Amino acid sequence: MAITVEPVIQPTSARGSFEPLDIAADRCKGCSLCVGICPKCVLALDESTVNALGYHAVQLTDAAVCTSCALCARICPDAVFTVYARPKGSLT
Amino acid sequence: MTTLAPDTRRLIYERPELLTDRSSHYCPGCGHGIIHRLVAELLTEMHLGPTTIGVASVGCSVFAYDYLDIDFVESPHGRAPAVATGVRRVRPDAFVFTYQGDGDLAAIGTAEIVHAAARGERISVIFVNNGIYGMTGGQMAPTTLLGQRTTSSPAGREANLAGYPIPITEMLALLPGVSYAARGSIADPSAIGRTKKMLRRAFDIQLAGGGMSIVEILSTCPVGWGMTAPEAMEHVSKEVVLTYPLGVMVDRMKDSPTSKDKDEA
Incomplete structure (x- = not known):
């Protein structure tokens, strides 16, 4: 599955469910530091595609668990993450 | 055609304003990316962008001026503290920092950093130590650990042949012209947070009129070390810190307050 980068102005309601992360996959170099640091293990490299830089970019595998x-944003050397707070009571 | 409503999600973290959109030339997992981000975050939070003049060095970080959206001067190899001395003296209103690697600061530029520190120049020095010459292909540097394999020490660094690693921040901390000297690392998110606090303190000291403030940051070179990025981070937290212990070596401005971190609010 190809990674699509959602524009920041995309409304949450239009996607139907809450998206905690915006990932600038075009800048990701696939170093996998975030994959190892994620306490919920919901980040993984998308090995089915390569981005313009030639790397497998990271993707969020389960938005409901994030x-x-x-922590991913704080370890990322390429600042690909934008993180949003989860609305109260929405964590499954 | 649909009209997009404004994003209603509450923002926790975004790419700092002063980090340009350009993708960096650094290898995957390189510590420079994290340290650039910390500098951009701090300059943004402290509203220093318009008054800052950075001094870039030679090495992998030579293109720092492409990634930080502030004024920059590029200096000859190792001479960043000398260039920063000139910049700070003719522009006393400016906030001036140098961004140097260990090949730059601790090898060819040793004389410049020592004398700038001895003069107590009012600059902040960000010293990125990954113990290797990354740009030229991973050769041994003065900061290379004993036993560390590099392309110019394939059997590991031997003290008999190549001497010992230089603890340059401890050496500089002895000089009264140095107001603040500390060493942090980027091995994990909590270490990154502590390093950011050290950088904030160093920047505060320059703003308060103190002498030189230097923060050494233990960084990684996954390609030069022959490791994956996560292995390199583990190597820093388990091995490199034994030679280069973390902490604040000296703070001669203890009475001067530290600005508030927005994360602590």
């Missing part, structure tokens, strides 16, 4: 802890 807690918006932002």
Whole structure:
């Protein structure tokens, strides 16, 4: 499955469910530091595609489990993550 | 055609304003990316963007001026503290920092950093130590650990042949012209948070009129070390810190307050 980068102005309601992360997959170099640091193990490299830089970019595998802890954003050397707070009561 | 409503999600973290949109030339997992981001975050949070003049060095970080959206001067190899001295003295209103690797600061530029520190130049020095010459292909640097394999020490660094790693921040901390000297790392998110606090303190000290403030940051070179990015981070937290212990070596401005971190609010 190809990764699509949602534009920031895309309304949450239009997607039907809450998206905690915006990932700038075009800048990701697939170093996998975030994959190892994610406490919920919901980040993985998308090995089915390569981005323009020639790397397998990271993707969020399960948006419902992500807690918006932002550890991925704090370790990322290429600042690909934008993190949003999960609305109260929406964590499954 | 559909009309997009404004994003209603509450923002926790976004790419800092002063980090340009350009994709960096750094290898995957390189610590420079994290440290550039910390500098951009701090300059953004402290509203220093318009008054800052950075001094870039030579090495992998030579293109720092392409990635940080502030004024920059590029200096000859190792001479960033000398160039920053000139910049700070003719522009006393400017906030001036140098961004140097270990090949730049601890090898060819040793004289410049020592004398700038001895003069107590009012600059901040960001010293990125990954113990190797990354740009030229992973050769041994003065900061290379004993036993570390590099392309110019294939059997590991031997003290008999190549001497010992230089603890340059401890050496500089002895000089009274240095107001603040500390060493952090980027091995994990909590270490990154502590390093950001050290950088904030160093920047605060320059703003408060102190002498030189230097923060050494233990970084990684996954390609030069022959490791994956996560292995390189583990190597920093388990091995490199034994030679280069983390912490604040000296803070001669203890009475001067530290600005508030927005994350602590």
